[in-house]
Amino acid sequence: MPGFTVNGTTVSVTEDQSLLVFLRETLGLTSVKNGCSEGVCGTCTVLVDGRASRACVLRTSRLEGKSILTCEGLSLREQAVYGYAFAETGAVQCGFCTPGMVMAAKGLLDVSPCPSRAEVKKALRGNLCRCTGYKKIIDAVILSGQLLESGEPLSAPVFTGQIGESLHRVDAVTKALGTAGYVDDLQPEGLVFGSAVRAAHPRARVCSIDVSAARAVPGVLLVLTAEDIPGQKIVGHLRQDWPVLIAEGGITHTLGDAVVLIAAQTRQALEAAKTLVNIEYEPLEAVFSPQDALKPDAPQVHDSGNILSREHLVRGNADAKIAASKYVVTHHYSTPFTEHAFLEPECAVAQREPDGSVTIWSADQGIYQTRHECAQVLGLPEEQVRVCAKMVGGGFGGKEDMSVQHHAALLAWFLDVPVKVTLTRQESILIHPKRHAMEMDFTTACDENGILTAMKAEIIADTGAYASLGGPVLQRACTHAAGPYNYQDIDILGLAVYTNNPPAGAFRGFGVSQSCFATECNLNALARLVGISPWEIRYRNAIRPGQSLPNGQLAGDDAALVKTLELIKPYLDANPAAGKTRVWAWACPTPGAVPFMWRAASSGCAPPPPASARAWARCACSLSVRRRSCLPRRWSGISRTPHPPPTRATPPPPARPSSPARPPAGRRWR
Ligand code: FES
Ligand code: FES
Structure with a gap:
């Protein structure tokens, strides 16, 4: 060669x-x-x-x-x-x-x-x-x-x-x-590779799973199906609705659902084995839009029904105020699913320690949640699962959920060798939650001077196949939908709806970017009717310290929207084309961009961590700041001492078992 x-x-x-x-x-x-x-x-x-x-x-x-x-x-x-x-x-x-x-x-x-x-x-x-x-x-x-x-x-x-x-x-x-150490850079001695065989239909009954040919491939160490999972078979941060593996007789919820897990000594053996898994499906009618999912006779994505969560925010009397207003605009807005496109595909390495505990090296956005859910899947107390945060090659919300961590942990639990599970780019795009697609009807009203009087909105969020953080995302979309303006009459209805699309969850802005898009477009339309500039209508209505936002939140002394608008005015005046294209360009000094950033900055959310993991900061009199956090390092400057890589000398891979090598008796199972 x-x-x-x-x-x-x-x-x-x-x-x-x-x-x-x-x-x-x-x-x-x-x-x-x-x-x-x-x-x-x-x-x-x-x-x-x-x-x-x-x-x-x-x-x-x-x-x-x-x-x-x-x-x-x-x-x-x-x-x-x-x-x-x-x-x-x-x-x-x-x-x-x-x-x-x-x-x-x-x-x-x-x-x-x-x-x-x-x-x-x-x-x-x-x-x-x-x-x-x-x-x-x-x-x-x-x-x-x-x-x-x-x-x-x-x-x-x-x-x-x-x-x-x-x-x-x-x-x-x-x-x-x-x-710098990313998970996929780890190559401990004896490392083997794991991957999932994924569903070929967004909604289908899994009639049978035949893994015999896959097990026979030289180099294959282990093949797992749902029945082999020692603990809980479903994961999910806030609502547990995401199967670790779809069981025989179970129904898939979206393309790419994991059905079978395989570990092999080489990537070649792994890929060969995956092609030999024979899964018989009975395709079922699926739903791909919230509108269809809300119909009375729609297929039910989950037994709990197709509505994940509902929000209804009412203050004052929006209908009466709108009826009495000089100008009213009503528009429908659609925003699509959006992919995070972080450059590092999801990866996890796991190994079972000699004392029976499991260590997971992960590149996700919340190691304590990972520990909690992996412990549930393994049927172990949390104290026996250790998660080490490696560098995160971008996340933006897309690495909040379980993707590969629990699969690596499961395979490692059955094998006494470290296991690495890495998604291909195609798998990554297929399975991790996206920014929610939303269908939004917004009505906004103002008086003859452009002073806002009221708004009504209906927001339908497509949360896809699994809840992920869809509930809090909808909540943020609704609570921020009226904008950072000084008026008091709102009526905002929101629904997060399951479909058989890819799951949707956290993404920077956390639902606010979608509803902000609708709010700010309506404001531009009102400005045209009043005959004032987009900047002027925002300046007249911008929330000021001491005022109450439409959602009832009191603006503190640090509410600086007015000041920000004043600061961008010279740039806006010098660039008269800014904001006039039909492309929504948040990075340009458009007046609509300011409220977006104002709202996005206040919309952060994550699942509540255990008390022991909450971040804390202490300001000493020297003005130094000491910060401790469970957050893994990722794009925003967060960093801390890395955990050591796996160094334990590992025995050679065991002979391929004909069936899963279950843990020895006496180990705690749930
Ligand atoms: S890995 Fe992306 S261009 Fe090579
Ligand atoms: S992709 Fe360039 S720094 Fe993250």
Whole structure:
């Protein structure tokens, strides 16, 4: 097989494979990230003979004589410069994209040491970042070029810790150079791979499951179905409605429901076994819109009915106020499901410890909830489940729920070897909860001067197949639907409705972005009727300190909407086209963007953690702040001491069992 060099060392490969897999799993060069395996995201960028290339689409058989460079092969000077420049410019958040950005930058700077911004943009066009925005990354590349060109020595930055000082993220350098630890980077000795066989129908009865052929595949260690689950068979943060595996005789709720779990020594054996699982389905009528799901004869997604939650907010007499108002607008708005598109697909590693407890390394957004639900699935007391938070390569709400953690834990529980479960990009998009699609009817009224008088709304949220955080999302959509304005008569009805669509749950803004879209569009329509500008109608109605919001909340002294509108006015006046396109551009200085950000900033929500895990902060008289939190690090600057990776020497994988190797007697089951 062909030989080539990787970071200056000659290697040879015995079988043709993806360069990405070879670099990560054979050579352990985990700075090369796997965001999609399809040549789209750029997280796997390496240099091949000096040119930035995507390792996931290169085959080792075609690399004869080539020279491959990864972040690990950068000179010490280059590592220092790129680490410093990306930290100094604030170009690192979750960090999953950053090593790929660094390699794309090196590919450019090696041939163009002082590039223009346009050149940098062009060089980075194949590299996606979901967190940071590209301006700071471009700044980082330009600063890197200047430092490399000048040869200027770098001294360690000194920070005083004073409030207002611009600090380097504590993890910026390790993230930039690819040494920060993400779950998929873990490769403990004896690691095996797990994956789920997923439902091919959004709503169907699972008539039979035949796993005999899958079990016979060499290298397959374990095949599990729902009946093998030792503890609770359903998970869910707030409402437990999400089956760990769909049982024989059970009904699927959406495409991609997990039906069978398989663990194998190699990925090849795993994929081969998955294709050999034979599941017989009886397809059933499904519902794909809340309108259909609310019909009296609609198929029931869950036995509890198709309505997950209902909100009705009433203050004053909206009907009477609307009838007496000079101007009234009524419009229907539809917003779609939205994918989070974090660059790191879901991944978990789990292993059973010698004392019978289970350790899970996870990249989710709430490790205590993960521990709680995994313990329930395993039938263990929580004290026997330990969850270690690794770096999170972006989440944005999409990593709140169980996705792979419980599956990895289950497989590890039956096997005395560590198990890794990683979703492909397609699986990730298929199964994790999205931003809710909403159908909204909004009526808003004002007097002849544009002073708001009342509003009515009906909000129907498609929560898909599972509850996830659909209840609180609907609540936020409704409680924020009247906007940050000073009027008192509202009538807002909200329903979160189950369908057989993918589940919907948390996403930045938490339901507020959808209802805000409707509110602000209606406000623009009213401004046109009154004959004033979109800015003016907001300024006249903006909530001021001491006033009461339509939902009854009192605005404190720090309510700064008026001040914010005054601050953006010069920019708005200088850009008369802003806000006039039909595209809703929240990042532009449109007057509608301000209320959105005002509301989104106050809409955060998460399942209540156990008391022991609640964040606390203490301000000492020195004005330093000490903070403890159960929140895993992710995009927003949260960071803390990492848990150690799995290091226990593990025995070789056991022989393939003909049936699940159940835990020994005496172990606690539920
Ligand atoms: S482009 Fe290679 S992993 Fe996405
Ligand atoms: S920092 Fe770029 S994807 Fe998160």
